[in-house]
Amino acid sequence: MYRKVIFPVDLTHIDQLTRALQTAIDLALHYKAEICFVGVSGTAPSALARTPQEYESKLAGFADEQGKAHGLKSSAKACISHDPSIDTDKTLLAAIAELGGDLVVMQTHTPQALDYIWAGHGDTIAVHSKASVFLVR
Template identity: 30%
Template structure:
């Protein structure tokens, strides 16, 4: 049923993967699917803000995050699961959707947690936008 499963994680927030990772692993093992773990380096939003950082800052940030993602996979993903690590950049939901499209995944498994704004209470902003805009199936884990 599933061949490629995308799991967005934020390495700095355990709630982004604590429940979603076991679910994604279970699905991968059940369907012999590959797991594609993506973490997103946020952009600065405006070129003016980015101008205050050294040119190599973005490359250093991506390398640090890539190293962290490699360690995360080594610690949390069993050897029998085929896994790909992806570091994307931009707004989280846009990067998740872009990676899902590029990899042609069958399913996006992601966590949701409560936010402060009323409209985000049920899903959270990134999960809500992924669900609204994705052409792929999305499984939200609470």
């Protein structure tokens, strides 16, 4: 049913993505689908990586580690944005379409008052993506 599971990942908060990550892995294993870890980073140095190339290498390493640990086909796509704080949704939507993802699994949070004014990343992806979207709290 699903061929490619897309898992947007923020490597700086990987410890907060445990439930969603396990859900994505379980679904990829169940459907014998590839899982692609997509990350969005800026061009400026950060605590995680000094350069876009270093970020791409860390994301690829994470994807490889997950694939080997769980016995599934994995890949990574690092998307570099000039301003991730405003471009993340647009960048993720473009990556999902480019990669041909048919299922997106994302971590989300309990809705708060501000979410009724500005949609979260998961909400925006669910509304605008052609892929099915599974939001995990």
